Amino acid sequence: MGLFDKLAGWLGLKKKEVNVLCLGLDNSGKTTIINQLKPSNAQTQDIVPTIGFSIEKFKTSSLSFTVFDMSGQGRYRNLWEHYYKEGQAIIFVIDSGDKLRMVVAKEELDTLLNHPDIKHRRIPILFFANKMDLRDALSSVKVSQLLCLENIKDKPWHICASDALKGEGLQEGNKFSSCLALFHIEMHLGIIGRIIVVKLALVVK
Amino acid sequence: YRAAIETEKRICGLVATDSCTRWLDAHYDPVANLYTFSSCIGNGDSLVVGDLGTGACNIKLKVYKGTSLVSENTLLDLPTGLVSFHMDQHEPRTPAIAVASGPFIYVYKNLRPYFKFTLPPLEVNPLEQEVWTQAKEVRRERYGPHLHTSCSRRFSFPLGRFLMLDPQEMETYVNLHKQQPLRRQTVITCISTLKKNMAEEDAVSCLVIGAESKDIYVLDPEAFTVLSKMSLPSVPTLIDVTGQFDVEFRITVACRNGNIYILRRDSPKPKYCIELTSHPVGLVRIGKNVVVGCAQETLLSYTQKGKKLWTVYLPAPVMTMGLMDHHTRGFQAVLVGLSNCQVQLYRDKNLLNIVKTPDVVTSICFGRFGREDGSLIMTTKGGGLIVKILKRTAVFDDRDTAPGPPLAQSIRLNVPKKTKLYVDQTMRERENAVAMHRAFQMDLSRLRLASARAYVKALESSLTPMSASLSEPLKMNAVVQGLGPSFKLTLNVQNTAACRPVMNLAVSFLYDEALYSMRPSFFKIPLLVPGLNYPIDAFVECLVDKGISDIIKVFVLQQGKSAPLLTAHINMPVSEGLPLN
Ligand SMILES: Nc1nc2c(ncn2[C@@H]2O[C@H](COP(=O)(O)OP(=O)(O)OP(=O)(O)O)[C@@H](O)[C@H]2O)c(=O)[nH]1
Ligand SMILES: [Mg+2]
Numbered sequence: 048m049g050l051f052d053k054l055a056g057w058l059g060l061k062k063k064e065v066n067v068l069c070l071g072l073d074n075s076g077k078t079t080i081i082n083q084l085k086p087s088n089a090q091t092q093d094i095v096p097t098i099g100f101s102i103e104k105f106k107t108s109s110l111s112f113t114v115f116d117m118s119g120q121g122r123y124r125n126l127w128e129h130y131y132k133e134g135q136a137i138i139f140v141i142d143s144g145d146k147l148r149m150v151v152a153k154e155e156l157d158t159l160l161n162h163p164d165i166k167h168r169r170i171p172i173l174f175f176a177n178k179m180d181l182r183d184a185l186s187s188v189k190v191s192q193l194l195c196l197e198n199i200k201d202k203p204w205h206i207c208a209s210d211a212l213k214g215e216g217l218q219e220g221n222k223f224s225s226c227l228a229l230f231h232i233e234m235h236l237g238i239i240g241r242i243i244v245v246k247l248a249l250v251v252k
Numbered sequence: 253y254r255a256a257i258e259t260e261k262r263i264c265g266l267v268a269t270d271s272c273t274r275w276l277d278a279h280y281d282p283v284a285n286l287y288t289f290s291s292c293i294g295n296g297d298s299l300v301v302g303d304l305g306t307g308a309c310n311i312k313l314k315v316y317k318g319t320s321l322v323s324e325n326t327l328l329d330l331p332t333g334l335v336s337f338h339m340d341q342h343e344p345r346t347p348a349i350a351v352a353s354g355p356f357i358y359v360y361k362n363l364r365p366y367f368k369f370t371l372p373p374l375e376v377n378p379l380e381q382e383v384w385t386q387a388k389e390v391r392r393e394r395y396g397p398h399l400h401t402s403c404s405r406r407f408s409f410p411l412g413r414f415l416m417l418d419p420q421e422m423e424t425y426v427n428l429h430k431q432q433p434l435r436r437q438t439v440i441t442c443i444s445t446l447k448k449n450m451a452e453e454d455a456v457s458c459l460v461i462g463a464e465s466k467d468i469y470v471l472d473p474e475a476f477t478v479l480s481k482m483s484l485p486s487v488p489t490l491i492d493v494t495g496q497f498d499v500e501f502r503i504t505v506a507c508r509n510g511n512i513y514i515l516r517r518d519s520p521k522p523k524y525c526i527e528l529t530s531h532p533v534g535l536v537r538i539g540k541n542v543v544v545g546c547a548q549e550t551l552l553s554y555t556q557k558g559k560k561l562w563t564v565y566l567p568a569p570v571m572t573m574g575l576m577d578h579h580t581r582g583f584q585a586v587l588v589g590l591s592n593c594q595v596q597l598y599r600d601k602n603l604l605n606i607v608k609t610p611d612v613v614t615s616i617c618f619g620r621f622g623r624e625d626g627s628l629i630m631t632t633k634g635g636g637l638i639v640k641i642l643k644r645t646a647v648f649d650d651r652d653t654a655p656g657p658p659l660a661q662s663i664r665l666n667v668p669k670k671t672k673l674y675v676d677q678t679m680r681e682r683e684n685a686v687a688m689h690r691a692f693q694m695d696l697s698r699l700r701l702a703s704a705r706a707y708v709k710a711l712e713s714s715l716t717p718m719s720a721s722l723s724e725p726l727k728m729n730a731v732v733q734g735l736g737p738s739f740k741l742t743l744n745v746q747n748t749a750a751c752r753p754v755m756n757l758a759v760s761f762l763y764d765e766a767l768y769s770m771r772p773s774f775f776k777i778p779l780l781v782p783g784l785n786y787p788i789d790a791f792v793e794c795l796v797d798k799g800i801s802d803i804i805k806v807f808v809l810q811q812g813k814s815a816p817l818l819t820a821h822i823n824m825p826v827s828e829g830l831p832l833n
Contacts, residue, residue: 074623121625121644122580147318148624150276151641158645183320 066113066133071140072152073119076177079211080140081116099123131164137172141190144181149193156194174206274646275607279319284637290572290615291333299621299629302331302351313351315363318622323363329354333443337457339473345454352440369476374436374465384411384434409435438465442491448473449498458497462488462505470497482520484513490535502556504542506532524558534573536586543586545570551588562601568592574616580625589613604648611636725749728818730806736827737794742787743806747780754780756811763804769793794827801826
């Protein structure tokens with residue numbers, strides 16, 4: 048039993064349901080990443096562009112995730128905002144090889160951050176600078192610069208480079224999983240924060 | 253017109269300020285080294301550019317994927333047009349690229365050279381043929397002039413060069429080229445595509461080419477045979493094609509003579525002609541109408557039958573034009589690149605948006621680039637490449653910003669009813685218009701005759717205050733001062749010659765001696781320096797107090813001439829004072 052599971056158990060968060068939104072432009076690799084998160088026997092071989100959105104559920108020992116894999120195509124992007132309310136965490140995937148559309152990714156991210164359902168919430172965001180295997184891919188540092196991530200002050204966020212095709216990091220236990228671990232911490236902190244507030248409220252009573 | 257431009261400027265300001273957020277700046281490379289025009293640029297999965305290079309070097313076919321240059325192919329000659337088209341039904345449906353250059357069309361498949369097509373040669377004038385066969389022995393003098401009059405067009409190769417050579421060079425030239433048969437080759441000036449018989453986006457298309465020989469050719473997509481040939485009165489420069497070859501089609505061409513011709517299936521000659529007042533710079537078809545950018549800073553729209561719909565006055569000369577066709581949003585508008593570093597967007601005659609660019613834009617292309625449908629690709633005069641992406645949320649409101657008639661114009665004025673007199677007069681004018689016009693013209697002619705006669709008479713008798721003589725150009729005017737009976741008469745005499753002084757002049761007065769006395773009544777004038785005004789005073793005494801006045805005539809005379817140089821008639825005022833004694 049890992050530390051977080053213990054922590055989660057201690058906090059009474061066992062099998063807590065967490066809704067995760069997976070957002071990003073079309074072709075950035077959202078579905079591929081989610082596919083890699085699934086146990087190997089549940090993974091699919093051929094990944095096609097998502098139409099509308101699809102829902103995936105999977106569990107770690109402490110949490111049960113419901114992932115909304117949204118389509119990134121222009122005509123479906125207006126669906127995203129309808130799920131902001133339910134979302135408790137966001138995975139934002141960027142194709143680091145697509146320099147031309149980095150502005151579009153930034154534009155969509157800014158729209159997301161300024162949405163009334165997101166703006167005032169401390170919702171954790173995990174950025175994947177995906178397709179790092181491409182020869183002319185931008186580094187995760189460059190991506191975070193281009194997206195002006197340093198301006199996100201009121202939300203916990205983290206960016207890591209990824210190669211969703213090889214699932215780089217997942218098996219070897221490096222970046223990819225540590226990112227996920229960090230992501231867990233952020234989510235727990237979010238929840239802990241809320242619990243503490245509740246407890247304080249009780250004390251005051 | 254001025255007012256229209258002013259309003260335009262004001263509106264431009266307005267539109268620009270609230271709209272700069274509609275485009276995302278995806279890419280700008282000021283030193284991309286791309287020198288091209290809208291006709292030589294194609295978009296899709298990748299951006300294909302026929303680069304004109306600088307001077308005669310670096311003429312290349314360049315391919316961009318995203319922001320990076322992925323391939324370069326050297327072209328032998330300047331490209332005049334570039335289109336992408338599907339030449340067959342093969343899967344996967346990747347389009348081929350056709351580049352027109354000189355008399356050739358180079359076809360590329362998967363960015364690799366695939367096929368080269370050469371325009372069929374033109375017929376050689378039989379007279380030219382005769383001259384060339386004899387050229388080895390015969391000198392140019394015998395045939396040259398004769399030939400020049402009989403074939404007004406260009407000469408065939410190699411005869412044309414031969415005729416321009418000096419006699420001593422001719423022999424070497426003939427020896428060098430005598431094996432070659434005469435040929436007359438035209439070059440391609442513009443290129444476009446025409447769907448064969450299906451309307452789908454990826455349907456097989458014919459190439460449509462305009463040539464310097466004033467012809468339009470439609471080529472078969474697979475065999476590259478000429479399916480159809482049409483002739484124009486002038487050389488086509490811009491071309492737009494719509495429809496399907498086997499069903500019905502329409503070819504709109506702007507020509508070098510400043511006209512636009514509209515050709516249709518089943519007619520080898522133009523069906524309609526639009527005569528523009530200035531030369532066309534850009535041609536874009538929107539639905540069934542064409543929008544033309546003209547050299548006179550105007551944007552004009554015509555129906556497919558050549559009827560004019562509207563005119564918009566632009567703030568600067570047009571550099572290039574492009575169609576903004578956003579399929580997924582069903583939005584169509586015209587992009588106009590201006591020399592003031594602006595790209596303006598017009599839907600009908602309404603200015604919707606202004607894109608400001610760091611340099612003057614020379615080519616515009618809107619559409620899909622990679623995964624982005626709303627990409628605006630532009631190259632600049634300085635060789636830069638700009639890519640902008642239309643925001644997903646951008647909307648262009650159709651508010652009518654056209655600088656049309658002012659609002660006050662539609663307010664009804666309280667015009668009084670027409671009076672009977674007015675109506676009668678109008679009727680009379682309407683019925684007798686011809687007679688009235690004739691009477692007026694007759695009177696006008698008479699008036700002109702009378703004034704001409706009077707003028708001639710005045711000149712002949714030197715009755716004018718201006719001397720008509722060329723050797724003594726003089727000017728004089730006179731002023732009378734005083735109430736009477738003593739008056740002072742001041743004559744202002746001026747020599748109007750450029751530099752020659754006038755000498756030996758005298759002034760004499762002629763008057764009724766019963767009425768006036770003058771001292772002196774004759775005197776000499778000193779030498780008159782050119783340009784200066786000489787005031788000469790003379791004193792007049794009125795001798796009667798009966799309240800009558802008369803004319804005093806002033807003559808400027810020259811020694812040895814009986815006719816005066818100048819004459820002035822002075823109307824003396826009535827003497828109002830009394831003699832002193
Ligand atoms: N080279 C490389 N290719 C990747 C990587 N991740 C995904 N891809 C490829 O990118 C393409 C798009 O992947 P998807 O997962 O369908 O992208 P998506 O974000 O779900 O796209 P939509 O569903 O249309 O929004 C697929 O062909 C993947 O194989 C990566 O890390 N490296
Ligand atoms: Mg997907």
